[in-house]
Amino acid sequence: MSDFLKLEKLTLNYGGPTPAVENLDFSMQASELVALLGPSGCGKTTTMRAIAGLMKPASGTIMLDNRDITRVPANKRGVGLVFQSYALFPHLSVFENVAFGLRLARVSSADIKRRVDAVLASVGLSHLADRQPRELSGGQQQRVALARSIVVEPKLLLLDEPLSNLDARLRLEMRSELSRLQDELGITMIYVTHDQAEALALADRIIVMREGRIEQSGTPEDIYERPVSIFVANFMGFENCFELTGGKLKGIAPAGFETGSAAGIAWRPHAVLLGQGAHKGTVVGASYLGQVVEYLLSTPLGDIKAEALASAPRHGMGEEIAFDLPQAGAVLLARR
Structure with missing residues (x-):
């Protein structure tokens, strides 16, 4: 099966001495949803802009559906783009915002009505077709932006941090909406985000980027459960990450298991055992999070974050407690 989208040796530069993205190789299959995940400045949005045709590569190629689009103008690529800011026309109705691209393409009026009505129904906005953007909620405006991109039937849909302006409840609703639409329509999507939960919930595959290169690529389960580096582990919630020197952590061999040639080792806060073990730490922070209490311990190994059920006995500030870092x-981590 041939790749639907393929980037080869893609280098992108804003004019400085260091490329924003350098020699990037990446491919995806039709109907796949891939999340580009990473912190600000890692190159994910820059990569998306190049695919969309909004940035000219310094070198490398971009192939889409067996066609070289590296130098093809943005409006001739068959690529849709959903912006973080929605970018709706404030003076146009919902219907006309969605119809805008079709009118530019000189689609017949009958076809426009049929296609716009269908896509508004798919995002649950048929009853709001005559309203203007200022009369809509943030979630509804995001649905309009999504409908406007879908209605032109792009080969590839790019979404740039599309949910970052929404509150937590609306983000959850829109994640579900995007998953449903992707399943129903089979659209090939690239989703750019710095939010781990969004990437895990939506993507078939996650690509973690770091300083303009791919740090790790894999399924959500791979990235969450089996990070390959200290960078990825930190980013995916392993808040207790340590470098190993000669198989030892701060001169101490982790009890009960071999570290081999690993460059680092990590534990999530919930994996740290409190109240037992060979290590001792002093409580320097405690946060009630509902079902759990998160503790910050000052220890000879460095700061340790641990969690305990809120129903368990509480530990006070300044209290010294035993803890363990179990093999389980x-x-x-293979590299730093």
Whole structure:
């Protein structure tokens, strides 16, 4: 099966001495939803802009559906783009916002009505077709932006941090909406985000980017459960990440298991055992999070974050407690 989208040796530069993206190789299949995940400045949005035709590569190629689009103008690529800011026309109705691209393409009026009506129904906005953007909620405006991109039937849909302006409840609703639409329509999507939960919930595959290159690529389960580096582990919630030197952590061999040639080791806060173990730490922070209490311990190994059920006995500030870093919850990391 041939790749639907393929980037080869893609280098992108804003004019400085260091490329924003350098020699990037990446491919995806039709109907796949891939999340580009990483912190600000890692190159994910820059990569998306190049695919969309909004940025000219310094070198490399972009192939889409067996066609070289590296130098093809943005409006001739068959690529849709959903912006973080929605970018709706404030003076146009919902219907006309969605119809805008079709009118530019000189689609017949009958076809426009049929296609716009269908896509508004798919995003649950048929009853709001005559309203203007200022009369809509943030979630409804995001649905309009999504409908406007879908209605032109793009080969590839790019979404740039599309939910970052919404509150937590609306983000959850829109994640479900995007998943449903992707399943129903089979659209090939690239979703750019710095939010781990969004990437895990939506993507078939996650690509974690770091300083303009791919740090790790895999299924959500791979990225969440089996990070390959300290960088990915930190980014995916392993808040207790340590470098190993000669198989030891701060001169101490982790009890009960071999570290081999690993460069690092990590535990999530819930994997740290409190109240037992060979290590001791002093409570320097405690946060009630509902079902759990998160503790910050100052220890000879460095700061340790741990969690305990809120129903368990509480530990006070300045209290010294024993803790353990068990093998069962550890992940060995191949590189830094």
